[in-house]
Amino acid sequence: MYTIKEVSQKTHLTPYTIRFYTDKGLVPNIQRNKNNTRLFNEESIGWLIRVKYLKDCGMPIKVIKHYVDLYLEGTDSLLPRYKIILEYTHLAQKQLEDAKKRVKFMQHKVKHYTELINKTNGNTSDIINTKECLHDNFIR
Amino acid sequence: MYTIKEVSQKTHLTPYTIRFYTDKGLVPNIQRNKNNTRLFNEESIGWLIRVKYLKDCGMPIKVIKHYVDLYLEGTDSLLPRYKIILEYTHLAQKQLEDAKKRVKFMQHKVKHYTELINKTNGNTSDIINTKECLHDNFIR
DNA sequence: TGCTTGACTTCGTGTTGCTCGAATGTTCTA
DNA sequence: TAGAACATTCGAGCAACACGAAGTCAAGCA
Incomplete structure (x- = not known):
């Protein structure tokens, strides 16, 4: 106990x-x-x-x-329980897909920032596309 | 607009x-x-x-x-922003791992339930391990 | 012109799933 | 014997919305 x-x-x-x-x-x-x-x-x-x-x-x-x-x-409720589990298994799978997308999104941002910081530390003259790559909708 | x-x-x-x-x-x-x-x-x-x-x-x-x-x-805040992003990238990766575990957990339950339901519909006599597999801590 | 419809506004309350503090109680140890 | 270290209940607070009520306004239509 x-x-x-x-x-x-x-x-x-x-x-x-x-x-x-x-x-x-x-x-x-x-x-x-x-x-x-x-x-x-x-x-x-x-x-x-x-x-x-x-x-x-x-x-x-x-x-x-x-x-x-x-x-x-008890065992009488096997089917309703199974249905509940099935429903949330689908949700869990969807969550997994979403989690993958989020990691990609974040890694994209990390890459962007490291590039940007390297440029700013080196020859600060070529920060192209003022306002940090406005063409890329995932950035900012 | x-x-x-x-x-x-x-x-x-x-x-x-x-x-x-x-x-x-x-x-x-x-x-x-x-x-x-x-x-x-x-x-x-x-x-x-x-x-x-x-x-x-x-x-x-x-x-x-x-x-x-x-x-x-503006660009002065690049580094603090990068640190924030980095922190939550780690969190996102942890979430991804957790999501994988959850899917496995749920699939395990689905498998258990389908087996159990098949047994109950067929020869109902061999529901082993009374109380639905008490040895398996993920079940119930 | 007047009226209805509909999409917007703010404001305040309700919900979910915790999170915490306060007041109280028991038990163990110095 | 005091106090530290746990536990309890109860009620309030919080994050992130969700929603209804009441009000405003423009457009469409008889």
């Missing part, structure tokens, strides 16, 4: 967030000791990690709660 | 968001006509798109505002 601080270190979630999630019912079967302190076991940690994954896929807290409730219903 | 609705279609940002961004000063040199209506040109649209990229990299509105202000200062 772990305290909230230990779980925080294991999951890289803040104690605030962990309390928030448990209060929302996203972590089933949370125990308390006589001092009312939350007690987590390996299962709770697993849930927290999975909740984090789902949330980062763009799943709202309410949907995660719904998914957890479905799980607790 | 474009109205807010046209810009909304071009940028895939809602009019609410566009107003929010212009009010925060993230889009330089926004004009108004005599009716006080915001008028956008190609430059404004470019800024909105870039703001969206930066925001999606995890850059907070305040930092974007700071970056835009630095840009308006």
Whole structure:
């Protein structure tokens, strides 16, 4: 059994967030000791990690709660759960594509800036295209 | 010159968001006509798109505002701007890695669910490892 | 001319998902 | 015995929008 601080270190979630999630019912079967302190076991940690994954896929807290409730219903809820997972798998894939574009965008900017800084340090005379390459819509 | 609705279609940002961004000063040199209506040109649209990229990299509105202000200062601010871009390029790369992990996680779940559903539809007798593969920490 | 429509404006409130501080309590250690 | 180091709840605050209400204005039309 772990305290909230230990779980925080294991999951890289803040104690605030962990309390928030448990209060929302996203972590089933949370125990308390006589001092009312939350007690987590390996299962709770697993849930927290999975909740984090789902949330980062763009799943709202309410949907995660719904998914957890479905799980607790047992195998009867396999299909609805599967549908939810499928939906957010598509979202996760879209996020991946977007992330690739963002990295390219940023690397483009980095390249632009390094060139510009090199020029400014060297012969400052040839800063072409005043206002930093106005033809390039990704720059500025 | 474009109205807010046209810009909304071009940028895939809602009019609410566009107003929010212009009010925060993230889009330089926004004009108004005599009716006080915001008028956008190609430059404004470019800024909105870039703001969206930066925001999606995890850059907070305040930092974007700071970056835009630095840009308006001219070439003197090249180095501080470059440092900001570099910082968030790293963040974008981390996001990309995380996005890959999330897709793997979700695909893992999809695979698990399809197997489970097939079993349940076919010979329902061999649902092994009661409670849906308790050994696999990514499942549930 | 007068009226309706529609797209814009500002302003203020609501939402999500945390984040934090304050007040309080227990337990361990010097 | 005091205080440090945890934990608790509750309520407020914050970021980044989302949205409705109320007002303004130009264009179109009977």
